[in-house]
Amino acid sequence: MTTTEKILAAHADLPRVRPGDLIEARVDFCFANDITAPLAIREFEKTGVGTVFDPDRVALVPDHYAPNKDIASAEQCKVMREFARRHQLPHYFEVGRAGIAHVLLAEQGFVLPGEVFVGADSHTCNHGALGAFATGVGSSDLAAVMATGRLWFRVPETLRFVFRGRPAPWVTGKDLVLRIIGDIGVDGARYCAMEFAGEALRHLTMDERFSITNMAVEAGGKNGIMEPDDVVLDWVRPRARRPFTPVFADPDAEYARVVEYDTSRLEPVVSAPSSPGNVVPVREAAGVPVDQVFIGTCTNGRLEDLRVAARLLAGRTVHPRTRMLVIPATPAIYRQALEEGLVKIFLDAGAVVSASTCGPCIGGHMGVLAAGEVCVSTSSRNFVGRMGHRESRVYLSGPAVAAASAVLGRLAHPDEVLGKTAAGVGR
Amino acid sequence: MTHRGTAWRLGDHVDTDVIIPARYLVTVDPKVLAAHCFEDLDPTLASRIRPGDIIVAGENFGQGSSREHAPIAIKGLGVACVIARSYARIFFRNAFNIGLPLFECRDLPDVTETGDVLVVDAGTGRIVNETKGTTHQAAPLPEFMRRLVAAGGIIEYVRQQVASGQLRREGAGGHGPAGGA
Numbered sequence: 001m002t003t004t005e006k007i008l009a010a011h012a013d014l015p016r017v018r019p020g021d022l023i024e025a026r027v028d029f030c031f032a033n034d035i036t037a038p039l040a041i042r043e044f045e046k047t048g049v050g051t052v053f054d055p056d057r058v059a060l061v062p063d064h065y066a067p068n069k070d071i072a073s074a075e076q077c078k079v080m081r082e083f084a085r086r087h088q089l090p091h092y093f094e095v096g097r098a099g100i101a102h103v104l105l106a107e108q109g110f111v112l113p114g115e116v117f118v119g120a121d122s123h124t125c126n127h128g129a130l131g132a133f134a135t136g137v138g139s140s141d142l143a144a145v146m147a148t149g150r151l152w153f154r155v156p157e158t159l160r161f162v163f164r165g166r167p168a169p170w171v172t173g174k175d176l177v178l179r180i181i182g183d184i185g186v187d188g189a190r191y192c193a194m195e196f197a198g199e200a201l202r203h204l205t206m207d208e209r210f211s212i213t214n215m216a217v218e219a220g221g222k223n224g225i226m227e228p229d230d231v232v233l234d235w236v237r238p239r240a241r242r243p244f245t246p247v248f249a250d251p252d253a254e255y256a257r258v259v260e261y262d263t264s265r266l267e268p269v270v271s272a273p274s275s276p277g278n279v280v281p282v283r284e285a286a287g288v289p290v291d292q293v294f295i296g297t298c299t300n301g302r303l304e305d306l307r308v309a310a311r312l313l314a315g316r317t318v319h320p321r322t323r324m325l326v327i328p329a330t331p332a333i334y335r336q337a338l339e340e341g342l343v344k345i346f347l348d349a350g351a352v353v354s355a356s357t358c359g360p361c362i363g364g365h366m367g368v369l370a371a372g373e374v375c376v377s378t379s380s381r382n383f384v385g386r387m388g389h390r391e392s393r394v395y396l397s398g399p400a401v402a403a404a405s406a407v408l409g410r411l412a413h414p415d416e417v418l419g420k421t422a423a424g425v426g427r
Numbered sequence: 428m429t430h431r432g433t434a435w436r437l438g439d440h441v442d443t444d445v446i447i448p449a450r451y452l453v454t455v456d457p458k459v460l461a462a463h464c465f466e467d468l469d470p471t472l473a474s475r476i477r478p479g480d481i482i483v484a485g486e487n488f489g490q491g492s493s494r495e496h497a498p499i500a501i502k503g504l505g506v507a508c509v510i511a512r513s514y515a516r517i518f519f520r521n522a523f524n525i526g527l528p529l530f531e532c533r534d535l536p537d538v539t540e541t542g543d544v545l546v547v548d549a550g551t552g553r554i555v556n557e558t559k560g561t562t563h564q565a566a567p568l569p570e571f572m573r574r575l576v577a578a579g580g581i582i583e584y585v586r587q588q589v590a591s592g593q594l595r596r597e598g599a600g601g602h603g604p605a606g607g608a
Contacts, residue, residue: 022571026597035452039495042455047585054599065453072453122493122517138495138521144581147589149597152571186440187487191516220487222516275440362449362492381491383444385467 002158002253003225004193007133010247011116019157019256028115030145031059031091033101033358034066034073036120037080039139044146052087053149059091059110060084061101064358069365099330099356102126102214102298107330109239113228113246118145123298123380125221128213129206130236131228131246136217156222157256158193159184163200165264169424170414172308173208174300174378174398176200177215178269179261182279190220192256195249197227200263206235207304211398214299215380218276268413270376271396274384282401285411289321291373293406294387295399296327297361300378303333305399308425310342312403312417313349319409324351325360325367351406363387369394376405400425428550431557432481432507434543436536439485441468443497443518446489452496460496461503478505481547483539485511489518498522508547510554510565512536523572524580530554530565 001009001016009017011025032040037060044052052058060080065073084092091110098104102123111117113131117124120142127134137151145151161180181188194216201209209226216224226232228246236244270285272278295301295309306328318324326346328334334356337343346353360367361379369375369388374395377387382394395411404412415422445468447460454460465472482501488511489497498521501509508528522529528549535554539545543558552565568576578584588594 022569024595035449035494035496039455043582046582048589049585049594049596053597056599064449070453076453120493122491124493136493136517138493138517138524140495140524140581141520144585147585147596148594150595154569186490187513187515190487190513217491217517220490220515362444362452364449364452368450381442381444383442383491385448386444390467390470 001250002193002195002255003131003227003247003249004133004158004195004223005155006247006249007114007116008153008155017155019155021155022152023155024150024152025116027118027145027149027151029057029059029110030118030142031061031101031105032120032139032142033064034062034077034080035064036139036142038076040120040142040146041079041083043140043143047143047147049147052089052146055087055089057149058089058146059093059105060089061093061098061104062095063098063100063356064362065364066098066357067095067355097331100298100301100358103302103329103333106130106210107239107332109236109241112236112240112242112244113232114244118142118151122217123214125216125224126210126214126298128216128223128225129209130232131226133223133225135223154191156191156193158195159189160195160197160255160258162258162260163196163198164260164262165200166203167200167263168266169422170268170400171263171266172398172400172425173204173211175266175268176261176263177212178271178279178396179266181215181219181277182269184219186218186275186277187220189216192221194219194221194224195226196224201226202231205304206231207302210302211299215276218380268398268401270401270411271382273393273395274382276381276396282397282411282413285395286413288374288395288411290376290405290410291322292367292369292375293322293324293402294360294367294375294377294379295402296325296329297358297379298329299380300399301327301329301333303336305378306333306337306342308399309403310345312400312407312414314345316349316407316417318350318406322406322409324406326351326353327359328356330356360387376402376411378402429546429548430507431544431546432479433477434481434483434539434541434545435476436539436541437482437484440487440490441484442491443489443494444491446497447494447500452494455496457499457503460500464500464504473504476504476506479507481507481545482509483511483536484509485536486513488514490515493517495521495525498525498527502527510535523576524582526580532563532565535563
């Protein structure tokens with residue numbers, strides 16, 4: 001069995017599962033955010049079950065419209081806060097301690113190798129970088145999980161993506177996953193598990209690995225997953241809140257398809273408007289004037305992303321025609337960025353650094369785009385209207401391309417700022 | 428159980444951001460969500476769709492976010508069902524859970540245009556395009572999903588188990604170490 005199949009089989013108490021099997025599995029941990037929780041809570045109340053299955057295995061995180069942008073969003077957060085109090089849920093995160101849920105929950109050791117993790121947020125697939133089966137669901141499914149600790153799944157076929165070699169300069173985890181989505185399309189992994197492997201992963205930090213599994217959903221994937229090697233285990237052991245057992249694929253695991261990439265031959269890419277699958281090398285898109293640059297989100301708002309951006313911005317300024325937003329994904333990342341001097345670099349460059357929120361990624365609040373505006377964003381989606389007006393346009397990129405574009409005021413390759421002699425991302 | 432309605436033909440990869448933009452996700456009221464449904468695809472579409480109409484789309488309908496507000500907005504317009512070549516998986520689960528019927532049909536979208544009159548037999552999955560004079564067959568649902576639909580979605584399914592005292596539920600702290608064999 002593949003890693004995904006073995007985790008699902010163990011959680012369904014079955015000796016073996018095959019792709020296509022419909023199973024009911026135990027869920028180790030679940031969460032909802034301030035958009036999905038109010039609906040989930042309403043549906044949970046309808047079940048008549050009364051209490052959540054285990055208060056220690058439910059998290060509620062206000063991240064989308066928090067700090068609240070208006071009265072309506074404040075009311076939604078209030079529903080979630082009051083539910084957490086009523087049910088004495090220890091893992092409700094108040095503003096100031098909350099961050100972007102996917103980054104926060106991994107950082108604080110709530111998601112562990114070998115576990116089944118379900119979130120009412122499509123980017124829950126993020127956590128597969130830890131060797132967990134993690135998938136996004138809607139509010140009703142999440143309500144059922146809160147009620148029972150269980151959920152039904154169709155066992156997915158697994159597509160295996162093998163990264164060979166050492167990634168070329170400026171090729172980040174984000175570039176790798178965008179390359180795949182560009183190649184297989186936004187439904188190329190529909191209903192499938194996407195397993196990422198290969199020696200190139202050894203050159204990626206955990207932060208970069210999360211960017212890859214985070215975007216499995218953009219190829220239609222049910223989950224993204226990586227085997228928990230010692231990079232993962234070293235990262236997760238000091239944080240883990242529970243004992244865990246890593247799960248590894250069997251040697252004879254069957255994959256629906258295996259695709260290999262020589263990462264030393266890849267180059268930085270962007271997803272041009274208005275689909276994550278519309279992937280082109282950044283050199284081909286270079287020159288497009290940019291109104292806004294946004295570095296943040298569950299895809300690329302981690303410390304390593306901020307470090308890469310700061311390398312390009314140190315001693316430089318954001319181009320006069322461009323505005324730049326930096327949103328560290330969690331308070332801990334914000335604090336570390338402050339201590340490393342990254343925040344000062346951003347402020348000196350003329351960028352705004354804000355409290356943790358999903359805000360701009362969904363055109364929700366802060367950094368909403370006007371008609372005709374162009375944004376280079378390290379987020380995961382560039383659908384029509386995603387970040388604001390339906391006639392605004394979004395290019396998705398990694399943090400290096402985003403920072404270079406901020407400096408030059410147009411879509412730019414990092415080499416254009418630092419010169420070809422620069423070593424690229426810090427590896 | 429057949430339904431006769433007028434088709435609205437949409438394209439491939441219709442995403443949940445155009446079905447209901449995130450800026451409206453500060454309410455769970457179906458009527459408010461419906462008023463903004465498909466707004467970034469065509470700002471006039473919601474006002475032209477009538478109760479009983481049918482959405483016909485291509486591949487990967489509902490890609491993107493997990494927002495259950497997307498099928499709720501479509502249902503809020505009174506749309507009888509959606510027929511597409513394929514669906515994104517989270518949208519697929521959400522639609523069944525909130526009682527918006529979906530049919531997966533490979534060839535009907537090829538011949539169907541906006542304004543065509545369709546007759547859908549929900550029991551057999553047989554779909555007739557009366558305007559074009561063609562007949563099509565939707566893919567059958569897996570048995571387990573048919574039981575879920577019959578129960579009225581996942582919440583009703585859980586509620587019935589609670590009411591009959593047959594709920595299978597994990598206990599607090601009862602999982603033990605995660606994973607393993």
